[in-house]
Amino acid sequence: MKLVIAVIQDKDSNRLSIALVQEGFRATKLASTGGFLRAGNTTFLIGVEDERVHEVFQVINNSCKVRDQLVTPVTPMGGSTDSYIPFPVEVQVGGATVFVVPVERFEHF
Numbered sequence: 001m002k003l004v005i006a007v008i009q010d011k012d013s014n015r016l017s018i019a020l021v022q023e024g025f026r027a028t029k030l031a032s033t034g035g036f037l038r039a040g041n042t043t044f045l046i047g048v049e050d051e052r053v054h055e056v057f058q059v060i061n062n063s064c065k066v067r068d069q070l071v072t073p074v075t076p077m078g079g080s081t082d083s084y085i086p087f088p089v090e091v092q093v094g095g096a097t098v099f100v101v102p103v104e105r106f107e108h109f
């Protein structure tokens, strides 16, 4: 068994929840915050048999989009803070950041 941990954008979380249930996967949704943008995102924990991991990847891939987001750095990227004027830069976020972790034991009481 594997635990798939997927960090996705909030905008895609309903679509992914519905698609996972439709395909017969069980998942837990956690509210999370990205370290860089410090904006809300959603983390899914999906416990799945090894032979179905690729199906989970397909569902995630079909449900989550890449988006460009504007972010204003709080400090200049290299250089001094003298006369620093915050300037928004565009970063590409998502579709999904996915980790696959082996599960040593699974019990469901």
Ligand code: 2BA
Pocket: 007, 008, 033, 034, 035, 036, 037, 038, 039, 041, 091, 092, 093, 094, 095, 096, 097
């Ligand atoms: P954030 O940390 O808020 O990052 C949002 C986006 O900002 C990232 O999109 C990436 O495009 C950019 N970014 C992040 N760190 C950067 C940096 N040091 N310099 C320049 N740009 C940077 P994604 O890569 O799609 O990541 C989306 C979210 O997935 C992240 O939100 C974070 O919550 C999670 N994540 C990504 N990589 C991770 C990792 N190695 N471990 C844990 N969580 C991760």
